[in-house]
Amino acid sequence: MNQRSGPVGVGIIGAGVISEQYLDSLTAFPDVKVVAIGDLFPAVAEARAAAYGVPVSGEVDRVLGRDDIDIVVNLTIPQVHAEVALSVIAAGKHVYNEKPIALDSNSAAELLQAAARANLRVGAAPDTFLGAGAQAVRRAVARGDIGEPQTALTLMQQPGPESWHPNPAFLFQRGAGPLFDIGPYYLTALIQLFGAVTEVAAISGKAQAARVVGSGPRAGETFTVDVPTHISAGLGFADGRSATSIYSFDSPLGRVLFEVTGTEATLGVPDPNNFGGDLLIRRREDEDWRILDSAKPVSGRGTGVLDLARAIREDRPHRASGALAAHVLDIMVGAIEAAENHRVATLTSTVESAQLLPDDWDPYLPTL
Numbered sequence: 001m002n003q004r005s006g007p008v009g010v011g012i013i014g015a016g017v018i019s020e021q022y023l024d025s026l027t028a029f030p031d032v033k034v035v036a037i038g039d040l041f042p043a044v045a046e047a048r049a050a051a052y053g054v055p056v057s058g059e060v061d062r063v064l065g066r067d068d069i070d071i072v073v074n075l076t077i078p079q080v081h082a083e084v085a086l087s088v089i090a091a092g093k094h095v096y097n098e099k100p101i102a103l104d105s106n107s108a109a110e111l112l113q114a115a116a117r118a119n120l121r122v123g124a125a126p127d128t129f130l131g132a133g134a135q136a137v138r139r140a141v142a143r144g145d146i147g148e149p150q151t152a153l154t155l156m157q158q159p160g161p162e163s164w165h166p167n168p169a170f171l172f173q174r175g176a177g178p179l180f181d182i183g184p185y186y187l188t189a190l191i192q193l194f195g196a197v198t199e200v201a202a203i204s205g206k207a208q209a210a211r212v213v214g215s216g217p218r219a220g221e222t223f224t225v226d227v228p229t230h231i232s233a234g235l236g237f238a239d240g241r242s243a244t245s246i247y248s249f250d251s252p253l254g255r256v257l258f259e260v261t262g263t264e265a266t267l268g269v270p271d272p273n274n275f276g277g278d279l280l281i282r283r284r285e286d287e288d289w290r291i292l293d294s295a296k297p298v299s300g301r302g303t304g305v306l307d308l309a310r311a312i313r314e315d316r317p318h319r320a321s322g323a324l325a326a327h328v329l330d331i332m333v334g335a336i337e338a339a340e341n342h343r344v345a346t347l348t349s350t351v352e353s354a355q356l357l358p359d360d361w362d363p364y365l366p367t368l
């Protein structure tokens with residue numbers, strides 16, 4: 001596939017809520033071309049394809065069976081992420097999974113091994129760490145703006161997605177909840193700053209046994225909550241540094257906090273679920289925060305797919321990698337086990353921070 005030139009052919013499986021954001025990006029990047037969209041419900045895929053001018057749509061096989069598709073973006077629900085990704089590898093295509101990469105560490109390892117055997121790549125969300133905000137944070141830390149980074153404190157509290165998502169039950173089942181659904185943004189960002197995690201302590205809770213769909217045709221339907229909806233976690237990094245994080249769908253108050261504290265100052269990091277935002281800094285002598293940088297998003301979800309496409313052609317590692325997502329999964333699985341067993345979980349997987357994007361990186365410039 002490396003010898004081809006021109007845009008890399010992309011297929012999408014799963015035409016639900018988040019497919020719109022991916023299609024907004026992927027149809028605007030000249031280095032990729034969305035060729036086909038498939039879904040368990042073909043009519044859903046057809047409607048999405050029509051809205052974005054994608055030529056082929058319908059059953060999943062319409063994506064897997066095409067020779068002009070090199071990368072399949074898997075935007076299905078977490079319960080089937082591994083199974084769908086394996087079918088993509090079996091069809092001889094690279095796969096880019098939404099998060100979490102799989103429900104359990106063994107399934108993630110099986111996927112990575114199957115891809116390696118087939119000489120194919122696995123990419124995975126989140127790719128917000130490639131956004132202008134997260135990249136500016138890494139540059140500020142590398143410049144020494146806060147001295148030596150020592151610790152991080154992160155907080156994500158909100159009422160939960162059932163108020164706005166039309167099919168929210170999956171977000172409260174295994175593979176989701178605040179830790180698996182939102183945690184990957186925070187954990188991926190933390191790994192870029194502090195490296196791999198080796199131990200996790202956690203305590204969890206669940207405020208409600210059932211919740212009610214708040215919007216769309218199913219509004220008013222009740223569904224059960226299968227996973228913890230409030231998790232407090234302590235993370236130990238390989239080099240001895242640590243971070244404290246809370247992930248909660250049990251709060252009427254919605255707020256986000258991400259601070260990296262160094263020897264000289266604390267950095268206020270933009271929401272890691274977004275691609276841009278203000279970076280704040282507060283030095284020892286400061287009485288209040290001040291804006292260090294305002295990072296405007298350059299692109300949105302799908303940036304990691306573009307980097308994967310370019311990386312395949314340029315024969316270099318891609319940044320939003322399956323190995324990174326598998327390590328993030330191990331941290332989350334470790335947190336759940338730690339909370340259940342009242343014991344610190346130790347992790348065996350490891351990963352390195354991804355390369356920073358070059359200063360002149362431009363997703364809208366054709367390079368292939």
Ligand SMILES: NC(=O)c1ccc[n+]([C@@H]2O[C@H](COP(=O)([O-])OP(=O)(O)OC[C@H]3O[C@@H](n4cnc5c(N)ncnc54)[C@H](O)[C@@H]3O)[C@@H](O)[C@H]2O)c1
Pocket residue numbers: 013014015016017018019038039040041044060075076077078080084098099100167181
């Ligand atoms: N909604 C968001 O804001 C958001 C944001 C970031 C990431 N995500 C992630 O994106 C993924 C999808 O979320 P969503 O909100 O779009 O969900 P959704 O329920 O709106 O859409 C999922 C789609 O996948 C299809 N599907 C399910 N199983 C399938 C299978 N086996 N084969 C083919 N198609 C199948 C469904 O029919 C549906 O159209 C999840 O992993 C979620 O964590 C969602």
